[in-house]
Amino acid sequence: METGNNISDFHIAPLDAASFKMLYQCYAKKMYRICYRELQEEELCADIIHNVFLSVWERRETLIMDNPEAFLIHAVKIQILKFFRDNASRKSHLQNSLQDYSEADTxxxxxxxxxxxxxxxxxxxxxxxxxxxxxxxxxxxxxxxxxxxxxxxxxxxxxxxxxxxxxxxxxxxxxxxxx
Missing domain, CATH: 1.10.10.10 (Winged helix-like DNA-binding domain superfamily/Winged helix DNA-binding domain)
Incomplete structure (x- = not known):
């Protein structure tokens, strides 16, 4: 998809609704593909993309993006890493809980x-x-x-x-x- 002339204007705060919609239309699919390549779960990827754009919208008054594509892709990658970290932490806690239960049972x-x-x-x-x-x-x-x-x-x-x-x-x- 070809980006419009206004994409380069995203560094100007505040981000209005029309610019936000254009930002979403330009980059959501690419962000989703990157996310799906790593996680292979449609719903999880959709949630991550949603959360990234929600964060952008919530910070629209002060957020400055000189390079929106790089910013959004970086944000998705951070969310993917966070998911893996949290998932590993949950697995570790579950393993520890099971081990504690097993030791208590023993x-x-x-x-x-x-x-x-x-x-x-x-x-x-x-x-x-x-x-x-x-x-x-x-x-x-x-x-x-x-x-x-x-x-x-x-x-x-x-x-x-x-x-x-x-x-x-x-x-x-x-x-x-x-x-």
């Missing part, structure tokens, strides 16, 4: 498995012979070492070790059956 499952395992261990501990159960609980719940348990119960350290070994062997064997 930690919830781990907590459920841990609670289930703990419950089974306590049920099995209740099945231990009384002396063996007492020694095991003193070590695991009260945090006492073998010497402290032996001193408190008045038995040898080797007897404590033997009872702990029996308790652990019983728990390992029976936990595996229940899993």
């Amino acid at each position: 930690s919830t499952l781990q907590a459920i498995y841990f609670n289930n395992l703990s419950e089974r261990v306590y049920l099995l501990v209740d099945k231990l012979p009384p002396q063996c159960r007492r020694i095991y609980l003193m070590r695991d719940q009260e945090g006492l070492n073998n010497t402290e348990i032996a001193t408190e119960l008045g038995i040898s350290v080797s007897a404590v070790k033997q009872q702990i070994g029996l308790a652990l062997s019983f728990l390992r064997k029976n936990i595996v059956r229940e899993v």
Whole structure:
């Protein structure tokens, strides 16, 4: 499309409605082709072209365009880059959200498995012979070492070790059956 004589006058502010219409008619199709080549989405391209011209119209009182074609093409390219940046940011946020959700889901499952395992261990501990159960609980719940348990119960350290070994062997064997 051949440009009219008035196109060179766009550098003069303010831009009136007739000049704006001529600007649109002269450059909208070219801007759309540039945009479509990058984005391949008709509606998105139409929105970008609309937004560029809306911005020009809103700034018509103060906007000076010495080279309207270069100005408008540059504006479209900036909007395309902005779209890619925003889209990448949205994808990144979505990925982070999904990862956070996945980690929360995993930690919830781990907590459920841990609670289930703990419950089974306590049920099995209740099945231990009384002396063996007492020694095991003193070590695991009260945090006492073998010497402290032996001193408190008045038995040898080797007897404590033997009872702990029996308790652990019983728990390992029976936990595996229940899993």
